[in-house]
Amino acid sequence: MHYEVLGVVWMLAGNADRDRAGDVLKAAYAEGRLTRDEYDYRVGRALAARTVEELQQLTADVPNGPSAMPPTYHRPHPQGQLVPFQQQPVVPYAPPRRPQNSAATAALICGLISPLVWGLAAIPAVILGHKARAEIRRTGEQGEGAATAGLVLGWLWLSLGALMMLFIVA
Incomplete structure (x- = not known):
């Protein structure tokens, strides 16, 4: 078919x-x-x-x-003569490119912009980072580094915000 x-x-x-x-x-x-x-x-x-x-x-x-x-293979010529086989060029194998996980990219962006928005993007960075890591393990997509970086930055800004609150209260 x-x-x-x-x-x-x-x-x-x-x-x-x-x-x-x-x-x-x-x-x-x-x-x-x-x-x-x-x-x-x-x-x-x-x-x-x-x-x-x-x-x-x-x-x-x-x-x-x-x-x-095999290069020694011969095919018959229309007039009955043997002609050496012309082997076709072999196309090298390249595995398909895995897509980038969008949640990993979003986690990294949220982690990077957190200080610009007074830490408000830190919580989405942590949530998206965990979500992206789970999706990457399940689907095999790319973006493990971006998800981890967003996760670390999110937790960093959350912990710095908590320390600032402790200093203000004390």
Whole structure:
């Protein structure tokens, strides 16, 4: 089955295609060509792949993948002569970029502007920092550093505000 997006026709992947890609990745892992994390990541992506092209991207840089053929392979020429096979260039594998967690960015901004607004943004910085860290652990998004920085700045401004209140009262 095929479907078209923006004028490009994509062939849908079947279970057999996903199984073959999994076997290729398993062999590459067994040979030490992939780390455990990379193997787990690629197998997960292979199981979720919708198109054959996605599977080819996941296996293109390991032997026995869809685009890997031995250079000694010959194909018959129309006149019956053997012509050396011209191997297609292998596109290097690059994992997709993980999105930035928006709550982490908001926590950092709130932590940074807290002194400008008399510490009023410190409470949202702490709340958003905790929320962002939980989301990042669950979804694998980027932004752990921003969430932690917002959290630390929020607690810092809250503690400085509490100390100021103690000095004023005393």
